[in-house]
Amino acid sequence: MNMDARHINAFLEATKAVFDTMLSLPVEFEKPQLKSANHTHDVSGIIGLSGDVVGSVVVGFSRIPAAQIASALAGSRLEVGSADFADAIGELTNMIAGGAKAKFEGLAVSIGCPSVVIAPNHQISSPSGVVGITINCNTAAGRFAIDVVFQSCGKASTKTKLATPSAAADPSNTKLPIGNPI
Amino acid sequence: MRVLLIDDSKTMRKIIKGVLATMGVTEIEEAGDGQDALSKVDAFKPDLILLDWNMPVMDGITFVKAYRGMKKMTPIIMVTTEAEKNRVMEAIQAGVNNYAVKPFTPESLSTIIQSTMAKAAAKQAA
Numbered sequence: 001m002n003m004d005a006r007h008i009n010a011f012l013e014a015t016k017a018v019f020d021t022m023l024s025l026p027v028e029f030e031k032p033q034l035k036s037a038n039h040t041h042d043v044s045g046i047i048g049l050s051g052d053v054v055g056s057v058v059v060g061f062s063r064i065p066a067a068q069i070a071s072a073l074a075g076s077r078l079e080v081g082s083a084d085f086a087d088a089i090g091e092l093t094n095m096i097a098g099g100a101k102a103k104f105e106g107l108a109v110s111i112g113c114p115s116v117v118i119a120p121n122h123q124i125s126s127p128s129g130v131v132g133i134t135i136n137c138n139t140a141a142g143r144f145a146i147d148v149v150f151q152s153c154g155k156a157s158t159k160t161k162l163a164t165p166s167a168a169a170d171p172s173n174t175k176l177p178i179g180n181p182i
Numbered sequence: 183m184r185v186l187l188i189d190d191s192k193t194m195r196k197i198i199k200g201v202l203a204t205m206g207v208t209e210i211e212e213a214g215d216g217q218d219a220l221s222k223v224d225a226f227k228p229d230l231i232l233l234d235w236n237m238p239v240m241d242g243i244t245f246v247k248a249y250r251g252m253k254k255m256t257p258i259i260m261v262t263t264e265a266e267k268n269r270v271m272e273a274i275q276a277g278v279n280n281y282a283v284k285p286f287t288p289e290s291l292s293t294i295i296q297s298t299m300a301k302a303a304a305k306q307a308a
Binding site for chain 2: 018020021022075084087090097098102111113
């Protein structure tokens with residue numbers, strides 16, 4: 001099972017729901033693109049997917065957006081590296097990944113407990129030969145990226161190629177047409 | 183009302199405590215996982231349990247089975263990202279009384295808490 005438009009749309013919808021509901025912070029999505037090997041972050045929330053799909057979700061930030069978004073979720077000012085900062089980033093990642101996987105119709109997928117990496121310009125590597133996508137997201141608190149990597153685990157596979165949806169500020173216009181594999 | 187709040191995320195516990203505060207709930211005990219919660223139930227004697235599913239050490243569904251196995255009938259609301267129908271059914275069958283999916287609005291969680299407590303009161307009065 002490789003990623004297709006339904007899976008990407010699931011992440012768009014889940015992210016929008018989390019930011020609208022829990023942060024009162026509108027989020028806009030750029031065109032999803034293939035994940036670059038040298039994509040770096042200062043802060044990464046990481047959560048594993050297992051079951052009918054195996055992979056990971058990384059929500060990656062620069063320092064300032066990370067602090068502002070974590071603070072918006074927690075309802076109080078959080079500095080990068082403070083005691084509650086990693087917890088907030090982990091919970092944000094948990095809600096995005098959990099919300100998305102709940103929309104994976106017909107697939108039994110479990111998520112693990114989130115981990116958080118805080119280090120300047122770090123990379124989160126994926127296994128070789130596995131295609132991932134990056135969804136860049138913009139908010140008034142700054143920019144962040146969602147990197148999603150799925151690995152086949154024996155179910156029917158779909159040919160992998162990059163879809164080319166039109167970029168749009170409106171999240172609903174950024175959704176990919178169902179049926180387009182990437 | 184005495185509420186036992188079980189979630190490994192301090193951030194989520196703070197958010198939920200904010201919702202409970204708007205409802206006038208001040209007697210709140212916190213636990214970071216199911217095992218931690220089991221060690222606190224006898225002393226705290228909750229009227230309501232709010233429970234996350236995915237936690238380290240002991241997850242929410244294991245807690246529910248252990249708690250109901252102790253013949254304790256305190257209402258439990260699962261507050262989780264696990265929104266698939268089969269997950270909801272699994273939780274209900276294990277003994278969860280109601281279900282709230284993250285993300286939630288303060289109003290939606292408050293409504294679920296109120297309806298759960300109303301049903302529990304009606305059941306007790308019957």
